[in-house]
Amino acid sequence: MAGLAGTGLSGAGAVGMALPAPPAGPPAQVGGLRVCERGDTTYLLDRSGRVRSLTYARLVPDNRLWVRQSYDRAGRLTGLSVSWSGFAGRLLDVRGSFDARGRLVRESGFRARGVTTPLGSYLRAVPRGLTC
Template identity: 75%
Template sequence: MMPRVLAVLTLAVLSTCGAAGLPPVPYRNSASSAPASAGGLRACVIGETLYLLDSAGRVRSLSYARLVPDNTLRVRQSYDRNGKLTGASVLWSGFAGPLLDVRGAFDGRGRLVKETGFRAKGMGTPLRSYLRAVPKGLKC
């Protein structure tokens, strides 16, 4: 009888939260908790920011997340071989549902040329305001 009760409780929790609805464990402040490499890129974690660097040490991707009990903000930025911003995505959800799910493409001068996705009513903050600068002389 007890295994059946446990199975029903587990099913109830998963159907309420959703197995994929649980937040992932954020990276810790040490490089040992980040993946060593991905797709030929080397991972480096400084503070709450994850950097992916190519073999020449250039930042190709930067991502960070703000996780609090009632909302989550995830930002990912991508760069070309010359260190120019090429794309960004911002995913922000609150206790009432999604607020932002936006992707942007940037030209060689860093200007936003295309934005796609969803913005909740009142969420008119420019995409660039969510981006972080790549630190000069990043050492990982």
């Protein structure tokens, strides 16, 4: 099999091959932020335990939705990015900026014709007392 060349694996041995679980250890770090995964949502927490980013994705055949919410040091929503594509191609690739009161003040990017869902409808609430 051409895709396995140089890996030391034969095509017959690769099918059904199980990989070992990663070793248990402390939460991963990204740029000084802790990574915390809960279900289909990934959170980045600062040293004080405040959520600085929330990301989730929905992947189904011929459809991909990816959402990222950003927060300031006080825990206020500052930005939202939504990327959505389907079998027909790109449907939504939009970024939004929020003021200190959580109101959408700017939206930029691409929306396919007929995609009018408000950007705020993609927001997820940050759970209280999230710990990793």
